[in-house]
Amino acid sequence: MLVFIHESGDPGFKVEKGASPVFVHAMVMFDCADDARAMADLIGRSQALRLHKGEFKFNKCRDNLRDQYFQDVVSGRFRVRAIVVKKEAIYSRKLQTDEDTFYEYS
Numbered sequence: 001m002l003v004f005i006h007e008s009g010d011p012g013f014k015v016e017k018g019a020s021p022v023f024v025h026a027m028v029m030f031d032c033a034d035d036a037r038a039m040a041d042l043i044g045r046s047q048a049l050r051l052h053k054g055e056f057k058f059n060k061c062r063d064n065l066r067d068q069y070f071q072d073v074v075s076g077r078f079r080v081r082a083i084v085v086k087k088e089a090i091y092s093r094k095l096q097t098d099e100d101t102f103y104e105y106s
Helices: 033-044 047-051 063-073 093-097 099-105
Strands: 002-008 022-030 079-086
Touching (some): 002 033, 047 063, 093 099
Antiparallel strands (some): 002 022, 022 079
């Protein structure tokens, strides 16, 4: 099994000063290397990526490009899991003040 993990947000708790209110770990899982290679091929042939100029940043793309991207990769064999931490639900002072500890905890 192959697992690729990416996080979004930041581990800081000063939301009033610009820190994100949530911290997310997203994982894409493949049962085998062949499935991951097949997905890489699907992504490489993606019409959405050909239509988009510059770095493909999903949250900054138009809706039609996002939809096209999903259509381009839907046939791939993969699973996705995400862990979303609402920082307002964290009461530990250690986790709120030590970013490394919070990152490891999450």
